[in-house]
Amino acid sequence: MAYFDNAATTYPKPDEVYSFMDSFYRTHGGSAGRGNYDLANTARGIVDETRTLIQRLLHCPAKQVIFTPTATIALNMIIQGLIVGEAKNIYISPFEHNAVTRVLHHFEQTGQITVTELTVSKSLEYDLERIRYQFDSLRPDLVIVSHASNVIGLVAPVEQIFELAKEYEAKTLVDMAQTAGLVDLNVGLETIDYAVFAGHKTLLGPTGISGFVMKPNANLTPVLFGGTGYDSANQNMPDSIPEKYEMGTLNIAGIAGLNAALKWITQQTVERLYQEEETQRQRLLKVLTKYGFLTVVGNVENRKYVGIVSCLIDGISSDTAGSIFAERGISVRTGLHCAPRAHQFLGTFPAGTIRFSVNALTADSDFEELQDALEDIEMNL
Ligand SMILES: Cc1ncc(COP(=O)(O)O)c(C=O)c1O
Secondary structure, X not given: OEEOEOOOOOOOOOHHHHHHHHHHHHHHOOOOOOOOOHHHHHHHHHHHHHHHHXXXXXXXXXXXXXXXXXXXXXXXXXXXXXXXXOOOEEEEOOXXXXXXXXXXXXXXXXXXXXXXXXXXXXXXXXXXXXXXHHHHHOOOOEEEEEOEOOOOOEEOOHHHHHHHHHHOOXXXXXXXXXXXXXXXXXXXXOOOOEEEEEOOOOOOOXXXXXXXXXXXXXXOOOOOOOOOOOOOOOOOOOOOOOHHHOOOOOOHHHHHHHHHHHHHHHHHOHHHHHHHHHHHHHXXXXXXXXXXXXXXXXXOOOOOEOOEEEEEEOOEOHHHHHHHHHHOOEEOEEEOOOOHHHHHHHOOOOOOEEEEEOOOXXXXXXXXXXHHHHHHHHHHO
């Protein structure tokens, strides 16, 4: 089996992630913040340490880290909280995931918000002049940008877009599901209000643990409620952060895995992991462009990308293509990748694309198997 679906979830993880999850959860699997005995205290310790590791990796020691089970839940909590708090005019990039657009669609249907796409040129450049014009015409309350598209891997100039957004006093939210721990971003910047991370993707941790970073004074309206392990007689959520946004029992096994992954990334360095992923992306592009039956979509010279490449096969639907690759042991993702608006922008809607995604841990043997499979497909087309 050759794995080219790292944008869905990275696989394999560094060995340290598997071994530390197993050993920590066997020996310290208590419930963090739910008791004052050894097991609960060591669980609490790993949670606190993991928050600090995230703050260091994202350069935001003064911001707070909230853990959630998925990036989708984190995005829901922020977007819904801001809409309840009166955000009406919401701008998004053309590349947002359904974890953003379905939430917005729900509120758009009820007439509570308007959603506008930021202008991006056909050559995949965010047009800041036009975006300023858009903001002048309809003042933004909230600007949401996917740091990297999960369809074509394009990295957005988040710092510039948010600097502009702040001239209009908009709230800002960056979805780092495809970039945290891979593309260096100073999340400590005053212009970034919220940054969402997915533990199981570029952060190389397990599924079931994700979260977001926010300013301590953000005053985000809570939209989920429940037990926090203290102040139980009070039926309001506590004012303290992270408890205000962390209801329910935390995923200690997941946090242990994320802890080991963060230490591994810190040791390797984000810069090196990005360089290695870029080398793998170039290698992937070289293999794919050798075959005339494949057309790469959304890859423009001199733009910054993560290791995601989308393709089309002439005359074959992307879903059929998925089976063709699966029969040959190649794991790829086909269709719309939960990002229909990105495909509308790229002109690949509704059929979608075949998506290959690599990272620093993609093995030589994966590339060899891909090459063999492509030779075989070419002969049998
Ligand atoms: C850009 C982006 N945002 C959000 C998500 C949602 O992540 P999760 O499914 O882990 O909640 C994904 C997952 O594919 C993604 O690629």
